[in-house]
Amino acid sequence: KTYTTPDKVYGILFKDVQLQHVFEDDKTFADCTPKRSPASIRVDYERIKRATPSSFSLHDFVLQNFYLPDSIAVTAGSEARENIVAHIQHLWKVLQRDPDSAITGSSLLALPYHYIVPGGRFREIYYWDSYFTMLGLQESHEYTLMEDMVNNFAYLITTYGHIPNGNRTYYLSRSQPPFFSLMVDLLAKQKGNVVYATYQKALQDEYDYWMDKTGTTQHVVKMPNGSILNRFYDADDQPRQEGYSIDYNLAEKLPHTAFDTALYRNLRTGAETGWDFSTRWFADNRNIITIQTTNLIPVDLNGLLYHLELTLATSYQQTGNLAKASRFRQLALQRKKAINTYCWNAAKHWYYDYNITERKQSSQPTLAGITPLFFSIAPPSHTALIAAVLQQRFLKDGGLVTTLITSGQQWDAPNGWAPLQWMAIKGLINYHQTTLAHEITKRWITLNVHTYQQTGKLMEKYNVVDIHQKAGGGEYPGQDGFGWTNGVLLKLISLYGANP
Numbered sequence: 001k002t003y004t005t006p007d008k009v010y011g012i013l014f015k016d017v018q019l020q021h022v023f024e025d026d027k028t029f030a031d032c033t034p035k036r037s038p039a040s041i042r043v044d045y046e047r048i049k050r051a052t053p054s055s056f057s058l059h060d061f062v063l064q065n066f067y068l069p070d071s072i073a074v075t076a077g078s079e080a081r082e083n084i085v086a087h088i089q090h091l092w093k094v095l096q097r098d099p100d101s102a103i104t105g106s107s108l109l110a111l112p113y114h115y116i117v118p119g120g121r122f123r124e125i126y127y128w129d130s131y132f133t134m135l136g137l138q139e140s141h142e143y144t145l146m147e148d149m150v151n152n153f154a155y156l157i158t159t160y161g162h163i164p165n166g167n168r169t170y171y172l173s174r175s176q177p178p179f180f181s182l183m184v185d186l187l188a189k190q191k192g193n194v195v196y197a198t199y200q201k202a203l204q205d206e207y208d209y210w211m212d213k214t215g216t217t218q219h220v221v222k223m224p225n226g227s228i229l230n231r232f233y234d235a236d237d238q239p240r241q242e243g244y245s246i247d248y249n250l251a252e253k254l255p256h257t258a259f260d261t262a263l264y265r266n267l268r269t270g271a272e273t274g275w276d277f278s279t280r281w282f283a284d285n286r287n288i289i290t291i292q293t294t295n296l297i298p299v300d301l302n303g304l305l306y307h308l309e310l311t312l313a314t315s316y317q318q319t320g321n322l323a324k325a326s327r328f329r330q331l332a333l334q335r336k337k338a339i340n341t342y343c344w345n346a347a348k349h350w351y352y353d354y355n356i357t358e359r360k361q362s363s364q365p366t367l368a369g370i371t372p373l374f375f376s377i378a379p380p381s382h383t384a385l386i387a388a389v390l391q392q393r394f395l396k397d398g399g400l401v402t403t404l405i406t407s408g409q410q411w412d413a414p415n416g417w418a419p420l421q422w423m424a425i426k427g428l429i430n431y432h433q434t435t436l437a438h439e440i441t442k443r444w445i446t447l448n449v450h451t452y453q454q455t456g457k458l459m460e461k462y463n464v465v466d467i468h469q470k471a472g473g474g475e476y477p478g479q480d481g482f483g484w485t486n487g488v489l490l491k492l493i494s495l496y497g498a499n500p
C-alpha cells in the first residue's frame with residue numbers, strides 16, 4: 001500500500017506550521033484533517049501568503065482549512081471515584097474506536113476492526129501499549145475486542161510488512177517493542193491453541209521484518225562471537241513529524257559542522273524503543289544531544305524476539321512442520337545464550353544493554369534489566385541477586401522507578417510506568433519471588449488508586465519517588481485515559497485485590 005506523510009502532503013505549509021508553533025504540540029497538526037483537497041489548500045497557501053504578506057495569519061489559515069483533532073480527557077465525578085474497577089470498565093467505551101474509513105489528506109491509517117487508544121493526545125492505536133491494555137480487556141471479558149485488536153495488527157503486518165509504532169502514516173518508518181506474539185498467547189487463553197496456526201503467517205512476517213529478511217531494516221547485529229542479536233532502527237533520518245520543531249530545534253543547537261542526520265535517526269529510533277526518551281539511550285547518560293540508540297543492543301527487545309521465536313516454534317509444531325518448529329527452538333536457545341553472554345553482568349548482578357560500537361555493556365542500570373525474568377531467560381541462580389538490586393535500587397514509595405537518573409526525560413527517574421511494573425512483577429512471580437512481587441504491586445496499586453481518588457484520572461505515568469507530585473518530564477504534558485495503566489491495574493487487582 002502506498003502512503004504519504006503530512007510533510008509530503010502539505011510541503012512548506014507543514015514546515016511553517018510546525019516551526020512557527022501554530023500549536024503548542026507538534027502532534028496536533030500532524031493529526032489534523034483537511035476540510036478540502038490537500039492540493040488546493042497548498043496552492044491557496046502559497047497564493048494568499050504572497051498576495052497579502054502583511055495581513056496573512058497562518059493560525060487563521062489553518063483553522064479555516066483543517067479540522068483539529070480531539071483530545072480524549074475523562075475526569076470521574078466524586079461518586080465514580082469510589083469504584084475504580086467500574087470506572088475502568090466504563091473507560092473502555094470512551095477509549096474504543098470503531099473501524100475507520102480512509103480520509104484523503106489525513107495521517108490516520110484506517111483499521112478494519114475496533115480498537116482501544118491510550119487517551120489524551122494519543123488518539124490512535126499504539127503497538128506495545130495494546131498488549132498491556134489487553135491484559136485488562138481480558139479481565140473485563142472483552143474478548144471480541146481483544147481479537148479485533150490482534151486482527152488489526154495482523155492486518156497492519158499484511159498491508160505494510162510490519163506493525164508501525166501506531167496507525168499513522170508518520171509512524172510507518174518504525175515499529176515499537178514487538179509484543180504481537182504475546183498478544184497471540186493472550187488470545188490463545190480464550191480461543192485455544194488454534195490461534196497459533198491462525199496467526200502463523202503474521203508471526204512469520206513480523207519475524208522477517210525484525211530479522212531484516214528484505215535487507216533494508218538494519219535491525220540485525222552480528223555480535224563479536226558470531227551470534228545474532230537485534231537493535232532498534234528507524235528507516236528515516238528526518239525530524240519526527242509529531243515532534244518536528246523539537247527535533248529540528250535540537251539539531252540547530254549543534255554547530256553546522258557537527259550536524260549529521262544520524263541525530264534524527266537516533267531520536268526516531270528512541271521512539272521505536274517505546275522509551276522516548278531516556279538517558280538509557282544517551283552516550284553521556286545526561287543530554288539528549290548525545291543520543292545513540294542505534295548503537296545499543298537492548299536487553300528487552302531481545303527478550304521479545306526470543307518469545308517470538310518460541311511462539312513460531314509452537315505455531316509450526318501445531319501445523320505439523322516439525323523441521324521449522326525445531327529450527328525456531330534452536331534460534332531461541334541461541335538468542336538466550338547470547339543475551340546471557342552479552343547482557344548479564346556478574347559483578348553488578350543485573351542485565352544491561354550492550355554497546356556495539358564500544359564493544360562493552362552500557363554503564364547504566366535500567367529497569368529493562370528485569371525483563372530476562374519476564375521472558376524466563378535468566379538462569380534461576382541469578383534470581384535472588386537480581387531481586388536484591390531491584391529492591392535496593394529501583395523500589396520506591398510508589399513502585400519501581402524506570403532508571404536511577406533524574407534527567408527531565410519521561411522514561412527516567414522519578415517516573416514509573418505501568419508496562420514496566422507488570423513485566424517486573426510477572427518476572428518475579430515466574431521465579432517465585434512472591435514477597436517482592438506483592439510489595440511492588442501494593443505500592444503501585446495504592447499510588448494509582450490514591451491519584452484516582454484525588455483527581456478522578458488514570459495517568460499515563462506516575463511519579464513513584466515523590467508520590468504526592470505529578471509525573472513530569474518529556475516533551476508533552478502528562479496524559480490521562482489511560483490504556484496501559486487501566487489494563488495493568490485491572491490485571492493486578494484480579495491477582496491481588498484492590499487493597500493488596
Ligand SMILES: OC[C@H]1O[C@H](O[C@H]2O[C@H](CO)[C@@H](O)[C@H](O)[C@H]2O)[C@H](O)[C@@H](O)[C@@H]1O
Pocket residue numbers: 027118122126128129165240242243271272274275276277
Ligand atoms: O509524540 C511523542 C512520542 O509519543 C509517543 O510515545 C509515548 O506514548 C506512546 C503511547 O502511549 C507510548 O507507546 C510510548 O512509550 C511513549 O513514550 C510515540 O510512541 C512516539 O513515537 C512519539 O514520538
